[in-house]
Amino acid sequence: MLRGDGGEDYWKRRVGKVIAKRKAAGPLYDEKAIRDLRQGVKQWERVLEAWSKGKAERKVFQTASAIPLKPLYTPADVKDLDYSETGFPGVYPYLRGVYPDMYRGRPWTMRMFSGFGTPEDTNRRLKLLLQRGETGLSIAFDMPTLYGYDCDHQKAHGEVGRCGVNVSSLKDMEAIFDGVPLDEVSTSMTINAPAAVLTCMYAAVGKKSGVPPAKLRGTVQADMLKEYIAQKEWVYPPEAHLRIMRDLMVFCTKEMPLWNYISISGYHIREAGSSAIQELAFTLADGFGYVELGKEAGLHVDEFAPRLSFFFNSTMDFFEEIAKFRAARRIWATVLREKYGAKDPRSLLMRFHTQTSGASLTWQQPLNNIVRTTIEALAGVLGGTQSLHTNSFDEAWALPTEKAVEVALRTQQIIAEETGVSSVVDPLGGSYYVEWLTEQMEEEAYKYFDRIESAGGILKAITSGYLQREIAENSYRLSKRAESGEDSVVGVNKYSVEEEEKPIETLKIDFKAQRRQIQRLKQVKKSRDSAKVRAALDKIARAYESERENSIYPMLEAVTAYGTLGEIIEVGRSAFGEWKEPIFL
Amino acid sequence: MTRKPRERKKIRILVAKPGLDGHDRGILVLARAFRDAGMEVIYSGLLPTPEQVARMAVDEDVDVVALSLLNGAHMTAFPRVKKLLGKMGGGEILVVGGGIIPEDDKPKLLKLGITGLYGPGTSLEEIIAHVKDRVRKERWKER
Secondary structure, eight states, X not given: OOSOOSSOOHHHHHHHHHHHHHHSOOSSSOXXXXXXXXXXXXXXXXXXXXXXXXXXOOOOOBOTTOOBOOSOOOXXXXXXXXXXXXXXXXXXXXXXXXXXXXXXXXXXXXXXXXOOBXXXXXXXXXXXXXXXXXXXXXXXXXXXXXXXXXXXXXXXXTTTTXXXXXXSSHHHHHHHTXXXXXXXXXXXXXXXXXXXXXXXXXXXXXXXXXXXXXXXXXXXXXXXXXXXXXXXXXXXXXXXXXXXXXXXXXXHHHHOTTEEOOEEEOHHHHHTTOOHHHHHHHHHXXXXXXXXXHHHTTOOHHHHGGGOEEEEEEOSOHHHHHHHHHHHHXXXXXXXXXXXXOOSHHHHOOOEEEEEOSTTOOSSSTTHHHHHHHHHHHHHHHTXXXXXXXXXXXXXXXXXXXXXXXXXXXHHHHHHHHSOTTSSXXXXXXXXXXXXXXXXXXXXXXXHHHHHHHTTSHHXXXXXXXXXXXXXXXXXXXXXXXXXXXXXXXXXTBSOOSSOOOOOOOOOXXXXXXXXXXXXXXXXXXXXXXXXXXXXXXXXXXXXXOTTSOTHHHHHHHHHTTOOHHHHHHHHHHHHOOOXXXXXX | OOOOHHHHOOOEEEEEOOSSXXXXXXXXXXXXHHHHTTOEEEEOOSSOOHHHHHHHHHHTTOSEEEEEEOSSOHHHHHHHHHHHHHHTTOTTSEEEEEESOOGGGHHHHXXXXXXXXXXXXXXXXXXXXXXXXXXXXXXXXXX
């Protein structure tokens, strides 16, 4: 999948199998009963027709991914259902959930993404969230950090601390986690191109506070393939980033066994305008690419696949989202076992984090966003997510205020503790519609895998702009549907009001952040042993030149000596150059 | 057949995201919408500096630059592009903008002549109408 499979045709065979299976009769339903049922459906359709007569056809019904929908689903639509392929939660193929007891044992982790301004600002927000009962930390970084520039770089001007916290050196990480018990929390860092550097910094902070790297729990996103496809936060060309990811995989396998060094992300693919089908297909294709990357590094699939985790979007088409989550689990388990030879059950089960959709929020009538987020969160829960971030209602306006973040967290707590949806595992399993839609999503995803493979694999599909164009076209389709009113957006193209007063207080980011960060960086550079930093940076450069050396060890040395993020990223810029996206307009 | 001068005119527009921001969904949709509305569209590609955006606008002789930022840096980047256009001899090029722009920031940008300032979910028609209107009035001096 990463570089093409040389005509192995695995996906073609898989598509064939899925289609053939869906046509066949399954063992659960009696064939005669299904025939009778079909007669019944035909009769009912006449009743429906008579009922609808004279009423104008309201609209064409389809899912957000444009899958046409019937008014009613019956056992005849899922007659192929074979319970041995549905299975039990916590058991292959994990369609119904990755753990046997799901939320009965423990609810999902409520993980709220936060980070802004200076490290001290973020430290205060993290402590507040811990105090309010949040069970996992999640850090957002500002643009200079995400692109690997120090706060004093010309390109960082005006962007320091604007949409996340700024980290230029280890000093900043020490300030973010000051007083946070690193042996008790798990920390998710949304960082990609510089993920290896931030992992090293976290390890260094841990060491200083007496927690060894082997005990640190957390995640860095580090999914570079989706950066080229959707989020567009890269530094080097794809092969260079993949090489560093490979080093990080090997390093963590040995030194940080509890660290999730890739969170394979569909979130951004969806936010960039893809459909649910595209999110499912492109994300899993990336996942298969990373499995191949690990194998290229000489690891056995069961050595690293248990550490791979996923990150999905949950947006407004409720049932399609749930079907997407269910299908994702079965596809992953099936392909890991069948194509990549994984045997360890932990390699086969797909754990994922879910975030509600930022793109679904509207700046008009912002309180409506609380309702949207609730529905999306519920879809994530019914889809069996392991952790969840709920967006705040004011995020189409600015970064969220503390009040808005609190409402978002309470939304999850209400779902978990008041509604009873946690009591039963996969409560929508067995719904004719949901089971049919799950199979439909699965079939469409396999067809996409085949198309990507035919395009030469995921790397070629990125460098040719194929995947980016697919998303841009879907995104334009959605915009036009909203424009024409085919898709309703309440408060925007329906039920809008003429003059809206400014209804909410928004968070103001302190413009002083940049100055304070630059000052700290100056101090760091003054007080460190520069010869030591230089030596470590040279070691990274040498590691980049040799395919055999692992670049993460010298990187850890460099951050510990207070080498800055910008300095370390620059070593790679000299070695690999920068990436220019193909034009796919 | 001779045409009226106005009919020969086609709006040339540069769509750009100055600075460190990869959120290109909106700008890619707009690029397509502007094109479908009959404009000549030039896209800056990702991650240009404000200098590069202004240079491109002048070199390509566009009528208008449409800027989009969702990363909170609009108060630095938008005015910078506007100022550089003036310096590079493109003072007459119109600047419109959009993205996540808090209400409080809007008056300051409007004062600099950076208009539109549309948020996510704004109708494409409204944005297109705004661009056409400004170009006709301010560039082509139509009434």
